[in-house]
Amino acid sequence: xxxxxxLFDKVWDSHVVHQIENGPEVLFIDRHMVHEVTSxxxxxxxxxxxxxxxxxxxxxxxxxxxxxxINQHLPVADPLSANQLKMLEENxxxxxxxxxxxxxxxxxxxxxVGPEYGITLPGATIVCGDSHTSTHGAFGAIAFGIGTSEVxxxxxxxCIMQPKPKRMRINITGELQYGVxxxxxxxxxxxxxxxxxxTGYFVEYAGDVFKNMSMEGRMTVCNLSIExxxxxxxxAPDATTFEYIKGxxxxxxxxxxxxxxxxxxxxxxxxxxxxxxxxxxxxxSIEPMITYGTNPGMxxxxxxxxxxxxxxxxxxxxxxxxxxYMKFGEGDKMIGKPIDYVFxxxxxxxxxxxxxxxxxxxxxxxxxxxxxxxxxxxxxxxxAAIKEEGIxxxxxxxxxxxxxxxxxxxxxxxxxxxxxxxxxxxTSNRNFEGRQGPGSRTLLASPLVAAAAAVTGxxxxxxxxxxxxxxx
Amino acid sequence: MAYDKFDILTxxxxxxxxxxxxxxxxxxxxxxxxxxxxxxxDNLFRDWRYNQDNTPKRDFVLNNPIYGGxxxxxxxxxxxxxxxxxxxWAVYDYGFRCVISSFFADIFRNNCLNIGVxxxxxxxxxxxxxxxxxxxxxxAEFEVNxxxxxxxxxxxxxxxxxxxxxxxxxxxxxxxDDIDYLLNIKDDIEKFAKSRPF
Numbered sequence: 001x002x003x004x005x006x007l008f009d010k011v012w013d014s015h016v017v018h019q020i021e022n023g024p025e026v027l028f029i030d031r032h033m034v035h036e037v038t039s040x041x042x043x044x045x046x047x048x049x050x051x052x053x054x055x056x057x058x059x060x061x062x063x064x065x066x067x068x069x070i071n072q073h074l075p076v077a078d079p080l081s082a083n084q085l086k087m088l089e090e091n092x093x094x095x096x097x098x099x100x101x102x103x104x105x106x107x108x109x110x111x112x113v114g115p116e117y118g119i120t121l122p123g124a125t126i127v128c129g130d131s132h133t134s135t136h137g138a139f140g141a142i143a144f145g146i147g148t149s150e151v152x153x154x155x156x157x158x159c160i161m162q163p164k165p166k167r168m169r170i171n172i173t174g175e176l177q178y179g180v181x182x183x184x185x186x187x188x189x190x191x192x193x194x195x196x197x198x199t200g201y202f203v204e205y206a207g208d209v210f211k212n213m214s215m216e217g218r219m220t221v222c223n224l225s226i227e228x229x230x231x232x233x234x235x236a237p238d239a240t241t242f243e244y245i246k247g248x249x250x251x252x253x254x255x256x257x258x259x260x261x262x263x264x265x266x267x268x269x270x271x272x273x274x275x276x277x278x279x280x281x282x283x284x285s286i287e288p289m290i291t292y293g294t295n296p297g298m299x300x301x302x303x304x305x306x307x308x309x310x311x312x313x314x315x316x317x318x319x320x321x322x323x324x325y326m327k328f329g330e331g332d333k334m335i336g337k338p339i340d341y342v343f344x345x346x347x348x349x350x351x352x353x354x355x356x357x358x359x360x361x362x363x364x365x366x367x368x369x370x371x372x373x374x375x376x377x378x379x380x381x382x383x384a385a386i387k388e389e390g391i392x393x394x395x396x397x398x399x400x401x402x403x404x405x406x407x408x409x410x411x412x413x414x415x416x417x418x419x420x421x422x423x424x425x426x427t428s429n430r431n432f433e434g435r436q437g438p439g440s441r442t443l444l445a446s447p448l449v450a451a452a453a454a455v456t457g458x459x460x461x462x463x464x465x466x467x468x469x470x471x472x
Numbered sequence: 473m474a475y476d477k478f479d480i481l482t483x484x485x486x487x488x489x490x491x492x493x494x495x496x497x498x499x500x501x502x503x504x505x506x507x508x509x510x511x512x513x514d515n516l517f518r519d520w521r522y523n524q525d526n527t528p529k530r531d532f533v534l535n536n537p538i539y540g541g542x543x544x545x546x547x548x549x550x551x552x553x554x555x556x557x558x559x560x561w562a563v564y565d566y567g568f569r570c571v572i573s574s575f576f577a578d579i580f581r582n583n584c585l586n587i588g589v590x591x592x593x594x595x596x597x598x599x600x601x602x603x604x605x606x607x608x609x610x611x612a613e614f615e616v617n618x619x620x621x622x623x624x625x626x627x628x629x630x631x632x633x634x635x636x637x638x639x640x641x642x643x644x645x646x647x648x649d650d651i652d653y654l655l656n657i658k659d660d661i662e663k664f665a666k667s668r669p670f
Contacts, residue, residue: 017664018657023639026654028664038556040507049651054658055665066505080505087507121670131555131579145579147557149586149649157654159661163637165578195492196549199578229552231578252670259669295492295552318491318547411501411554420524432496432553434519 004270006167007236008202011142011267015125017159024161030124032154033110034061034097036088037413038129042152043091053095055158060119061092062100064109065130066413069376069403072102081414095155108379108405111135111347115219116381118248122237122264127154132347132429134225137234138218139241140267142202144232165231166276168201169269172209174283179463181357182217183349183427183446185209186224187289187299192281195297199229201277204269209283210235215244216353223348224429227296236268288462290334291431291444294322298431302449302461306332325433326441327421334443334459341424342373342454343436344447345403346410349427350378352385354447359394361451361465367399368457374416375400376408398455412437425453475588477647481570481616482626484541486533487606493546494553495580499562501554512558513565534566538610545602546573551580560584570616572623574599585640586650592616592623598632601625618645 005013018026032055039061046053053059066081076082085102092099100106106113111132114120122140127133129151136143146160154160170189190197203225210218218235225233242261245251252260287301300307306323308330309316323329344350344358355377367373375395377383383405386392392402409416410428412435418424420439427450431442443459452462503515521532528535544563550573551559560583563571570590584591594602605612605625615624618641624631636644643649654661 017661020639020653023637026657026661028661028668030668030670037504041509041557044508045651051655054661065501078505084505084507124670129555129557131553145555147555147560147579147583147586149557149583153651153654156651157658157661158665159654161650161654195552196575196577199549199575226553229549229577256670263669295494315491315547317489321490411496413501413504430494430496430553432494434500435496438500438502438519438524 004272004274006269006273006275007140007204007234007267008142008167009273011123011125011140012164015142020161024163026159027125027162029127029154029158029160030058031114031119031126032059033114033126033128033133034059034151035065035110035128035130036063036084037065038148039091039151040084040087041148042155043087045152046155049156051156053097053155056096058158059097059155060114061088061097062107062110062113063088063102065407065411067102067406068414069406069408069416072404076102105380108381109347109350109407111223112350112378112382115139115215116248116379118245118251121245121251121260122241123267127160131226132223134230134232135219135223135347137222137225137232138215139245140234140237140264142232142234145226165202166200167204168198168230168277168279169204169206169275171207171278171280172205172283173207173280174209176209176283176286178468179288179448179466180286181446181448182213182220184286184289185283186221187291187296187444188286189281190224190228190297191289191299193228193297195227195295196229198225201230203230203233205233205235206269207283211238214353215240216351219351220348224296227429237264288446288449290449290459292326292328292334294325294431294433296429296431296444298322299444302334302459306330306334335461337423337459339371339425339443339453339458340422341418342371342450343376343409343424343426343428344450345374345376345378345408346428347378347407348429349447350376350382352382354427355382355386355391356389357447358451359391361448361462362398362400362455363394365398365455367454370457371454373400373454374403374409376403377405379405409436411435425450425459475647475649478569478588478590478618478644480618481542482613483543484611485543485545485572485602485606485614486539486541487603488533488544488546489603491547492549492552495551495556495559496553498551498559499556504556504558509561511565512562513567516562516566542567542569543614543616544568544571545599545606546571548573548575548596550576552577555579557583557587560587560589564589572599572602585644588644588647590616590618590644592634594623594632594634601630
């Protein structure tokens with residue numbers, strides 16, 4: 001009988017080109033996604049070495065981090081941003097790389113468009129100079145973020161040097177309560193593990209909750225793997241995965257599809273495979289989550305009070321610094337706190353399902369007058385679906401406007417900056433100090449919680465605004 | 473890109489006893505618009521270091537002339553968050569050659585190793601001893617010895633070993649980089665590429 005392997009081992013081991021003695025492994029990369037911010041210095045490196053991109057056909061470029069989300073048809077006003085976008089276009093052209101720049105119909109956030117066009121495939125290795133590359137693990141791929149030196153490495157050699165991470169499995173059993181979304185599951189896990197609890201590990205998510213989750217939901221969960229320090233997270237591909245991929249532009253077709261399927265159906269963790277660490281949580285105990293501090297691990301059920309210093313994990317001085325920044329106190333209730341901004345979007349929650357969820361709460365209601373709302377689709381494809389499905393009409397009726405695709409206020413590199421001191425409920429992935437603009441304060445939450453805040457002007461449990469479907 | 477060789481570093485250190493220092497603090501996103509690796513040190517810890525009107529914040533350690541040196545000492549889980557190598561560039565460009573912490577985020581650690589900044593992970597106890605030594609005497613010196621994989625508090629003589637894989641250690645001590653290594657096994661890589669189904 002052959003050795004029992006985890007899903008992660010199966011994919012990793014099949015990509016090892018070379019093992020360096022007492023050093024990292026050389027891993028072959030099937031897909032390299034490139035964006036404008038972390039690539040220019042890497043391309044400059046190739047130029048200095050006078051070498052080409054080794055496999056331009058495995059490399060895909062899109063502009064997303066540093067793009068405006070209004071008036072994309074006009075020239076980009078900020079000269080530094082415009083220059084960075086121009087560099088990406090020139091580099092892509094020079095090296096023969098597929099390029100979906102600003103204004104291109106396939107443009108969008110790199111981790112949204114990759115799956116949308118079938119670039120992301122089970123059993124593949126995928127890297128990008130962006131930590132949320134872990135998103136693609138939703139398809140049973142090994143996907144992780146890399147630095148610019150490593151971007152240059154992959155452009156030059158289609159390989160990356162990595163020590164093999166340890167294996168962790170996180171099981172969520174049972175069924176989620178009504179109003180609890182994949183985002184809440186992820187924020188719950190991070191709140192339990194802290195932002196460093198999975199550092200050095202590659203995580204597999206397993207259990208009924210993930211089996212019953214859509215691909216959009218799985219992407220949200222895997223996306224946030226990095227926020228607990230994990231190298232990446234993945235979910236074994238199944239019928240849901242294959243159905244999502246089939247027919248997409250870059251996915252295998254005909255005979256190639258059949259061959260791929262034969263392989264993909266072997267991608268699961270063998271029953272007796274061993275993990276270095278295994279955790280199990282009861283999915284039915286999770287409630288809608290919200291963060292109260294300055295890292296994604298500082299989250300709790302929305303009905304709870306902010307923990308006291310002694311109950312919190314980590315150093316007391318760091319914890320106090322964090323609450324001071326947020327202008328919150330120990331024991332504060334989050335429910336009822338007035339908010340100023342709502343951001344729906346990002347590679348975490350900028351997909352069609354997220355807009356459906358947001359619309360389900362705001363339908364028939366009005367945006368609160370004290371709230372500025374930025375609704376930013378993850379891609380043009382998402383934008384088109386929002387219009388086709390009539391979601392735009394619901395949003396417009398409720399007093400919301402839709403912006404154009406991009407990373408936007410998630411990292412606030414463009415003009416979408418939350419002003420100093422203002423409090424934002426955001427569906428993005430990081431609530432670090434100043435992340436959404438210098439001095440901005442961020443509460444991370446699901447699209448449902450964001451919608452409830454947008455129409456009430458304060459932190460609100462979305463379940464109060466939702467009608468639970470009658471069973472049967 | 474080849475970088476400076478790292479052998480034995482003896483220096484004073486700058487203390488930053490804060491946990492979970494993320495790369496958004498090390499270099500905020502609005503400073504990532506450059507297309508060359510230049511000038512990032514000016515914006516290292518920008519929003520902790522400067523007020524919104526660009527005047528220095530007097531209570532931040534980088535603005536305190538008592539502290540200086542080529543070693544940055546940070547709290548647990550240093551460099552979490554974004555993969556931006558700009559954070560490591562900013563640390564390097566400011567003049568640091570070594571970061572000591574009791575725990576590093578993975579991507580930041582790799583980024584440091586790739587540009588010639590040595591990440592040294594020590595025990596929580598030893599990290600506290602380093603902070604205490606600096607508190608007692610801001611001019612206290614530390615020796616980071618890469619060949620022997622050991623960090624020493626020179627004032628007390630206390631030392632602790634640290635881990636680094638042999639391959640990366642060789643690169644750091646010789647100033648080699650990974651791409652040169654990989655280009656030397658290009659034929660193996662191309663052969664492997666042909667065997668991939670997609």
